[in-house]
Amino acid sequence: MSKSLSITATKRDGLGKGPARRLRSANLIPVVTYGHGAAATSMTIKAEDSEQVLHHSGIVELVINGSDKKTTVLKTFQRHPISNKILHIDFQEVRTDEVVFTLVPLVSVGEPAGTRQGGQLEQVMMEIEVKSLPMNIPDVIKADVSALNLDEALHVRNLVFPEGVSTDVAADQVVFNVRAPKVQEVEETAAAEGEEAAAPAADTKKSDAE
Missing domain, CATH: 2.40.240.10 (Ribosomal Protein L25; Chain P)
Incomplete structure (x- = not known):
C-alpha cells in the first residue's frame, strides 16, 4: 500500500x-x-x-x-x-476513516503471447479511479497481460485490486490490447485503395475495345 x-x-x-x-x-x-x-x-x-x-x-x-x-x-x-x-x-x-476516490497508475506485467505472433501491446488506460480508505490506496494497479493473444483485450473486470480497494469504472472498459502493428495496417489500407483505383481504369479500356 x-x-x-x-x-x-x-x-x-x-x-x-x-x-x-x-x-x-x-x-x-x-x-x-x-x-x-x-x-x-x-x-x-x-x-x-x-x-x-x-x-x-x-x-x-x-x-x-x-x-x-x-x-x-x-x-x-x-x-x-x-x-x-x-x-x-x-x-x-x-479523514483516515473515510472512503475516498483517487486516480492510480496502471502498469502491465508480463509479455503478451500476442507479441510473439507479431502484435504490439497497447495501453488504452494509463490510470484508473479507485475507492478505498486513504491508507489503503495502492501505488499502482498491476495488470498481468501475459495471456493476451493477438487481437485480444484485457478489461477492467480482469483487474485484480488489493483488499479494500475497488472501482466504479465500467467493467467492459478496455485497459490493454494486443493489435497488429500499425505499419502493417497502413500498408493493407493503401493496397486496398490501390485496387479500388485500378478498377475504373480497367473498365475504360474494355469500353474502348468495344
Missing part, C-alpha cells in the same frame, strides 16, 4: 493570475485545499515537491507554516500546454 508523503506548505494571501505567475517564477506552485465543509485554503509548495505529489497515489500530509497539518489526497492539477510545467494543484482534505 502507498505510504504517506509529507511536504511543506506555506499560506498565501495574493490571489489571481499576476501573483500566481510571480510565485511560479520563484519556483513555487500555488495550491488549494478544500473539504469537509471548510473554506478553501490557498497555499504554495516548492516546485520540486509538486513533482513528487504527481507521482504519489496516497495520502499527502501538508505541513503548513511549520506547525498546522492537513491530511489530503491529490484531486486535480494543471500543466502548461507548451512547457508542461505544473501550474496549480488542488488537494482534497480527508
Whole structure:
C-alpha cells in the first residue's frame, strides 16, 4: 500500500493570475485545499515537491507554516500546454476513516503471447479511479497481460485490486490490447485503395475495345 508523503506548505494571501505567475517564477506552485465543509485554503509548495505529489497515489500530509497539518489526497492539477510545467494543484482534505476516490497508475506485467505472433501491446488506460480508505490506496494497479493473444483485450473486470480497494469504472472498459502493428495496417489500407483505383481504369479500356 502507498505510504504517506509529507511536504511543506506555506499560506498565501495574493490571489489571481499576476501573483500566481510571480510565485511560479520563484519556483513555487500555488495550491488549494478544500473539504469537509471548510473554506478553501490557498497555499504554495516548492516546485520540486509538486513533482513528487504527481507521482504519489496516497495520502499527502501538508505541513503548513511549520506547525498546522492537513491530511489530503491529490484531486486535480494543471500543466502548461507548451512547457508542461505544473501550474496549480488542488488537494482534497480527508479523514483516515473515510472512503475516498483517487486516480492510480496502471502498469502491465508480463509479455503478451500476442507479441510473439507479431502484435504490439497497447495501453488504452494509463490510470484508473479507485475507492478505498486513504491508507489503503495502492501505488499502482498491476495488470498481468501475459495471456493476451493477438487481437485480444484485457478489461477492467480482469483487474485484480488489493483488499479494500475497488472501482466504479465500467467493467467492459478496455485497459490493454494486443493489435497488429500499425505499419502493417497502413500498408493493407493503401493496397486496398490501390485496387479500388485500378478498377475504373480497367473498365475504360474494355469500353474502348468495344
